[in-house]
Amino acid sequence: MNVIEINNLTKTYGKARGISNVNFNVEEGEIFGFIGPNGSGKSTTIRTILSLIFPTSGSAKIFGKDCIEFAPEIAKEIGYLPSEVFYYDNMKVMDLLKYSASFYKKDCTKRIIELAEIMDLDLTKKIDDLSLGNKKKVGIVQGLLHDPKLIILDEPTSGLDPLMQHKFFDLLEEENKKGATILFSSHILSEVQRLCDRVAIIKDGKIIKVEKISTLKDNNFKRFKIQTTSTVNKDFFNIDGINDFDVKGDICSFLFRGNINDVMKKIAGIDIANLWIGEPDLEEIFMHYYEKED
Numbered sequence: 001m002n003v004i005e006i007n008n009l010t011k012t013y014g015k016a017r018g019i020s021n022v023n024f025n026v027e028e029g030e031i032f033g034f035i036g037p038n039g040s041g042k043s044t045t046i047r048t049i050l051s052l053i054f055p056t057s058g059s060a061k062i063f064g065k066d067c068i069e070f071a072p073e074i075a076k077e078i079g080y081l082p083s084e085v086f087y088y089d090n091m092k093v094m095d096l097l098k099y100s101a102s103f104y105k106k107d108c109t110k111r112i113i114e115l116a117e118i119m120d121l122d123l124t125k126k127i128d129d130l131s132l133g134n135k136k137k138v139g140i141v142q143g144l145l146h147d148p149k150l151i152i153l154d155e156p157t158s159g160l161d162p163l164m165q166h167k168f169f170d171l172l173e174e175e176n177k178k179g180a181t182i183l184f185s186s187h188i189l190s191e192v193q194r195l196c197d198r199v200a201i202i203k204d205g206k207i208i209k210v211e212k213i214s215t216l217k218d219n220n221f222k223r224f225k226i227q228t229t230s231t232v233n234k235d236f237f238n239i240d241g242i243n244d245f246d247v248k249g250d251i252c253s254f255l256f257r258g259n260i261n262d263v264m265k266k267i268a269g270i271d272i273a274n275l276w277i278g279e280p281d282l283e284e285i286f287m288h289y290y291e292k293e294d
Ligand SMILES: Nc1ncnc2c1ncn2[C@@H]1O[C@H](COP(=O)(O)OP(=O)(O)OP(=O)(O)O)[C@@H](O)[C@H]1O
Pocket: 013, 016, 017, 018, 019, 036, 037, 038, 039, 040, 041, 042, 043, 044, 045, 083, 155, 187
C-alpha cells in the first residue's frame, strides 16, 4: 500500500518556479529519502502534501485520502519536523510539548519523557535559553510524541552534532521497525544512504530519478586513483564511462562506470607506482552522473 501518492504536483509562486509535475509514491513501512540541492523544491513538495500551501495543479494522497480534503484527519497521524522551527520563546520545553500533545487525543507524557531522555533534552529549560541544536531536538520530540504512522522530516539533522545525529537515526530506525513510514528530506546524500531504502532525487523542481539506494550503489561505479611514473593525460583514457578526470602531480583520478576490464587494460599499458580502486559515495555518483542525465 502507498502511504504517500503524489500525482503531477505543481506549485508556482507567482512567476517563480516551485515544483513542476512531481510524481512519486512512498510505500508503507519504507524509509524514503528525498534528496536535492538547496532550492530544488523539497520543502515546497512537503508543504504542499501537508496542505500548508496549496498546489497550482496536481494532487496528492496520504493514507489513500486526498491531502487537501482530509487534511485535519490526516494531520493526526503525521509527525512533521519542518526545516526551520519557530517557538514561543518564553515557554518551558515541557509546557510547549504538552501543548503540542493536547492536539492528539491521548496522553503523551510518558513518551515525551522517553524521547527527551534519548535525545538528551532538558525539559525544564525555557525555549529562549536553548541552543539551535537543542531547539531542533524539541522539534524532533514534538514530531514523534504521538507515535505517528507517517513521519515527515525536512532537513532534520541541521544543527545536530554527530553523536545526536546518530541517536536520532537509531530512534528513526526504531520507529520504522514499530511500523512508521518515514519521508526524509535532505541535501546530504551520505545520511540518506545510511538510512533509506529508496530515494527520489529532485533538481530544479523536477524529479529526475526514483531509485533503490542499493541499485544506485550497485551500478558498477568505481573511483580510480592512479600514481604514475610519467604524466598521463585524459586522452590516454579514451574509454566511455570516465568522468571527473583530474590530474594532480603524479596522481590521476577519475570516476568510472562500465566494464572494469577496459580500464585495467589501459592501466597495464603505463608504468604505475600505486593504484587505488574504491566505491564512490552517492554524493559523487549524483554529482557526476545523475545531474547530467537530467
Ligand atoms: N514563498 C516563496 N515565494 C517564492 N518562491 C519560493 C517560496 N518558497 C520557495 N520558493 C522557491 O521555490 C523553489 C523551491 O524552494 P524550496 O524551499 O522548496 O527548496 P528546497 O529544496 O526545500 O531547498 P532548501 O534545502 O534550501 O530548503 C526555490 O526556487 C525557491 O526560491
